[in-house]
Amino acid sequence: MNAEELKQEILAFHPSVVFDEGGQFVNANIDAADVLTLLTELRNRPAFDFDYMFCLTCVDYKTHFTMFYHLRSLTHRHEMVVKAKIADVNAPAVDTVSHIWRTADFMEREVYDLFGVKFFRHPDLRRIFLDENWPGYPLRKNYEDPNMIEL
Amino acid sequence: MIEHNLLEPDMITEDGDFVINIGPQHPSTHGVLHLKVWLDGETVKKVEPHLGYIHRSIEKMCESLSYRQYIFSTSRMDYLSAHINNQACALAVEMGLGVEVPDRAKVIRTILAELTRLASHALWWGCMGLDLGAVTPFFYAFREREFINDIMEETCGARLTQNFIVPGGLMADIHPNFVPKTKELIKMFRANIDEYNQLLTGNVIFQQRTQNVGFLSKEAAISYGTSGPVARASGVSCDVRKHYPYDAYDRVQFKEILGTTGDSWERYVIRIDEMRESLSIIEQLIDNIPEGDIVAKTKQVIKLPKGEFYSRVETARGELGVLLVSDGGSTPYRVKFRSPNFSNLSALGHIAKGSKIGDLVAMMATLDLVIPDVDR
Numbered sequence: 001m002n003a004e005e006l007k008q009e010i011l012a013f014h015p016s017v018v019f020d021e022g023g024q025f026v027n028a029n030i031d032a033a034d035v036l037t038l039l040t041e042l043r044n045r046p047a048f049d050f051d052y053m054f055c056l057t058c059v060d061y062k063t064h065f066t067m068f069y070h071l072r073s074l075t076h077r078h079e080m081v082v083k084a085k086i087a088d089v090n091a092p093a094v095d096t097v098s099h100i101w102r103t104a105d106f107m108e109r110e111v112y113d114l115f116g117v118k119f120f121r122h123p124d125l126r127r128i129f130l131d132e133n134w135p136g137y138p139l140r141k142n143y144e145d146p147n148m149i150e151l
Numbered sequence: 152m153i154e155h156n157l158l159e160p161d162m163i164t165e166d167g168d169f170v171i172n173i174g175p176q177h178p179s180t181h182g183v184l185h186l187k188v189w190l191d192g193e194t195v196k197k198v199e200p201h202l203g204y205i206h207r208s209i210e211k212m213c214e215s216l217s218y219r220q221y222i223f224s225t226s227r228m229d230y231l232s233a234h235i236n237n238q239a240c241a242l243a244v245e246m247g248l249g250v251e252v253p254d255r256a257k258v259i260r261t262i263l264a265e266l267t268r269l270a271s272h273a274l275w276w277g278c279m280g281l282d283l284g285a286v287t288p289f290f291y292a293f294r295e296r297e298f299i300n301d302i303m304e305e306t307c308g309a310r311l312t313q314n315f316i317v318p319g320g321l322m323a324d325i326h327p328n329f330v331p332k333t334k335e336l337i338k339m340f341r342a343n344i345d346e347y348n349q350l351l352t353g354n355v356i357f358q359q360r361t362q363n364v365g366f367l368s369k370e371a372a373i374s375y376g377t378s379g380p381v382a383r384a385s386g387v388s389c390d391v392r393k394h395y396p397y398d399a400y401d402r403v404q405f406k407e408i409l410g411t412t413g414d415s416w417e418r419y420v421i422r423i424d425e426m427r428e429s430l431s432i433i434e435q436l437i438d439n440i441p442e443g444d445i446v447a448k449t450k451q452v453i454k455l456p457k458g459e460f461y462s463r464v465e466t467a468r469g470e471l472g473v474l475l476v477s478d479g480g481s482t483p484y485r486v487k488f489r490s491p492n493f494s495n496l497s498a499l500g501h502i503a504k505g506s507k508i509g510d511l512v513a514m515m516a517t518l519d520l521v522i523p524d525v526d527r
């Protein structure tokens with residue numbers, strides 16, 4: 001499917017999705033509360049068949065967090081990005097997708113470790129790189145460490 | 152039977168499983184990886200990797216570095232594919248700027264990337280033997296590796312962390328010895344791969360230790376997001392050089408080598424065959440290096456337009472992705488490295504489940520893990 005067909009197909013069953021203009025991939029913006037239903041459809045519908053998640057990450061925009069899901073279909077060879085906006089900056093949380101793509105297990109643990117985003121129903125949500133008692137979440141923009149030096 | 156009270160309490164679980172720790176200082180983990188292994192007799196029931204012993208938060212560091220500087224911090228991630236890591240970062244910046252890299256730079260970058268892949272696979276091959284108790288292959292592999300490192304040193308100025316790429320092209324032109332020495336290497340390496348096969352591939356003990364162990368099915372390989380030789384051994388067509396060609400890969404002919412069974416042996420064979428393909432790529436390009444500039448003109452202070460830019464390359468271990476999020480400033484707002492080793496390692500628990508503890512080291516050797524790339 002090309003970019004336009006993808007957009008049409010997604011809008012047909014999920015009208016609340018907003019697409020970015022331009023960009024390298026098809027960028028679908030959605031609220032974090034609805035992201036699991038959208039991603040499940042994208043994985044399970046044969047027309048999409050996004051079976052390979054090649055990147056999962058989070059970006060701190062200060063006013064909100066955005067989860068980035070980079071998806072690829074190895075059968076149809078098309079790609080897209082799903083961006084889920086998390087409005088709550090104090091206790092960010094989103095549903096896990098580790099039961100859909102098993103690679104998300106480690107990647108979500110990384111996001112939890114460095115951003116403090118909680119994943120509902122994740123099988124093993126522990127910090128992956130840092131110590132369990134580490135104060136704060138380093139990749140947040142408001143993170144401050146006493147050892148950091150201002151240049 | 153060992154008396155339970157002689158052991159530390161958490162070494163035996165309530166089900167009677169024996170828990171052992173491999174690493175973080177263990178020669179077979181190739182760095183500081185810590186594996187917690189649950190055993191029932193000799194059978195592995197569960198493997199849990201504990202990461203982060205050399206986590207340096209490169210992604211956070213990159214947020215305070217300029218677009219020219221951040222490229223070089225990535226040489227310290229996958230130190231065996233340093234040049235290819237730099238290439239991925241430069242491609243992301245070039246994509247944001249929309250600059251066209253001169254042909255000469257494209258071809259030289261590609262040749263250097265393939266040389267890096269050869270050096271990396273040679274080291275892997277030596278260590279693979281070492282992990283299974285054969286010491287001799289290590290010395291044979293280092294013979295070629297030293298030769299490649301010498302070529303790198305002459306041209307790039309460094310043997311391991313080349314740092315030769317700048318946004319828009321290359322830092323300097325190649326050394327006059329580069330072309331003749333590379334041609335010499337191709338000839339030597341071709342002959343020596345046959346020697347590799349005599350030493351290790353044809354060895355019956357080696358075959359019995361790798362064949363029919365460590366299966367990774369195609370579905371699992373896709374679901375775990377593996378890439379590179381690990382995924383290709385399971386029959387997943389995922390070569391970035393083939394599907395999303397960058398630099399000069401669209402002008403060379405090469406085969407994407409795919410396996411079928413996905414066991415340790417298949418992963419070994421794929422890498423051996425890949426070395427031949429790399430040699431053939433270098434051979435096609437080395438006589439056709441176009442004349443011209445080595446770097447495109449860019450501004451002194453690079454500022455990318457607002458947006459996200461994702462570039463990807465095929466390192467010796469798989470797909471390395473660089474996601475740059477720019478807010479229009481002179482430093483990246485956020486950088487994410489999608490490292491191939493991190494995803495490949497996540498499949499280890501699945502591969503090792505149900506196999507014998509003795510085969511675990513062989514499986515890890517065929518995953519070809521580089522721990523600084525896992526931890527970043």
